[in-house]
Amino acid sequence: MTDQDANSPSLHAFSTWEPLLRLLRERFTPEPGGAAEYASGRIARGGWSLPSRTRGRRPTEAIDAEVAALEPVHGALAAAGVEDVTFTAKLAASGPVTVRVMGQSPAVESGLGAQPGALLLVEGAVPEPWRRLPEPPGPDAGPAPSADPALLERTLRERIPASAVGATDAEIAETEERLGIALPEELKALYRVTRGRWQDWGEDAEAAEAAYTALRCELFPLTEVYVADTASRPTLWRFGAMEAVVTTPEDAVQGLVGSPGWIVFADNGGGDRIAVDLTPGPRGHVGQIVMLSHEYDIGAELIADSLTDLILGRESEPSGGGPAPDGPAAVAHVNRRSLPSVAAAAHPDLEVLSIGVWDAAPLSLAPVLDLPRLRTLTAYPGTLADPLEIAELKGLEYLELAPEDWRTLLDAGAVPRSLSAAGITTRGAQSPTSTVTLANEILALWGRPPIVQVVLEGELE
Known part of the structure; x- marks a missing residue:
């Protein structure tokens, strides 16, 4: 981050965020005396992602209002030499408003919306297909x-x-x-x-x-x-880790x-x-x-x-x-529309296992625990019967799990140390605040730079 120009808005000044917070409070209109509303988004120098109550194409006047409200934040990004930030705002009908500003970390890739992307646990590491020579x-x-x-x-x-x-x-x-x-x-x-x-x-x-x-x-x-x-x-880790080199x-x-x-x-x-x-x-x-x-x-x-x-x-x-074809070989997808079980995915050549939306009982990883080439595991929330089975996978380089599964591994001291990168997958409109806290806990295991969070509070007149 560069030195802030004296005449430029500060990224960590409440006044910089006031126009945006006022717009969001009008948009979400919390009920007097009701529970506070939470709104999250991402703001980059060249664009932004803000929450909305409506779907589909937004009217021109709504976009114009966002442009005006974001002008101080965009100016602060440019002055600070920062490419983008994410935020979470706690909005009440009256009283103080709180905004949590989350900056960049060189150990975190860009994510979707306000959620952090892949955590880069090993400096300079790339997915296995990017290391493969002909x-x-x-x-x-x-x-x-x-x-x-x-x-x-x-x-x-x-x-x-x-x-x-x-x-x-x-x-x-x-x-x-x-x-x-x-x-x-x-x-x-x-x-x-x-x-x-x-x-x-x-x-x-x-x-x-x-x-x-x-x-x-x-x-x-x-x-x-x-x-x-x-x-x-x-490529980004969350994409590259899902590929396999097959000839x-x-x-x-x-x-x-x-x-x-x-x-x-x-x-x-x-x-x-x-x-x-x-x-x-x-x-x-x-x-x-x-x-x-x-x-x-x-x-x-x-x-x-x-x-x-x-x-x-x-x-x-x-x-x-x-790209490797789907199926029980190098890359396998287990979900309600693809392979019907982890056992069906088990194959000596399996490198990537993705467990997606699943309507039946949670799945055991037992059929793949001894596979020698398995290096990527992603699992949708609620799909794993016992997340601690992951500790038996000695060759994982990328692991993407729901927050509750990461919590199980962290509390047991069972996060695989073979990892080069990690991802946190969330379901629904989950606040990024808890995700960032979890991400920083994982990053700390490898001594990597955390995602910096600054909490600002003030009144909106």
Whole structure:
């Protein structure tokens, strides 16, 4: 947090929150003499989430009122150098009003609404799929028979206007040095014809369009070519921990988050990246062309056996590794619409077990206690028969439980020390105050920075 400007509103001054508290009291209109109302929300520099009595689209005047009421808080965030805060306000029809302001912690990810996100118990830790490296190509792996750098270059020179500016050998060498990897010959052949800088076309829009048509993609300049390793596809723990890397013997593409052998050189025009794959799956070819969807954090899709095939329009049938399918294998969901029991989820390859909404008796974890690869467990409130069974799961790196289940583990000193991150799942409109207190208790076990809470009280005239 930076020093507060003398002329700026203070984030921890009651006056900064007065306009918002007045708006919320009008919105919730507590009954005189009745119980106080509680309202929680999140306020960020670029937006906000406030409670409302109505559902659906809010009228313009309601949004305008929120903008005006939030102006002092937004100003205080900017002055303090803070990205966002959450709050809980206790609103009475008369008398003092209390607001609890909860700041950021470097050990807590952003959550939904006012609730905290995943607790980062180990500095710098990432979910297991983000640590997974590709299997090296087999001894028989090699380029597709269709890979033909000479044909590729010849075809592009025929299709792309002669005014195209190609990359020099020095520019290609600079790119290889920056990436720490040699560019495959097909990719070099492409860039020798055009280096991907649209400025090179000047005012000749027709020539630029011809190049785009010939390339069948939006080519990146050499300076923007990058390696799609796992760091290039960041995610939140609560999402990443639910994924699993799965590659079958029939896959042409390894089902990875990222690979040091995925060289991204283009876009499909819709936000999906196109890459040369130098670490193919068991049925793939070195140098095949894959597409990384912007809708997924994991996996890639084979679109051509070679860059030559892509340019010549000989695209492959979609194939490749991706998110693990639901079912009793790497990722399993037990709930009233999916798997009917924990026993049905038990499998030697099980890595992720998610227990969701459940109408029957609470479940025992006994069928999965000895599984060697189980690393993620999430359980909806009221679904576990005995939360202390969790202490027997020695390989957990992510655990997401209801507050009452966390309380059981904490009181028994049974929180698994193997955890790298944790989540607290709540049901209904639960106040974040108790959740934050619980989160800080869990963070303290690992000596991590707590979520700072400041309580402000004042009168609304």
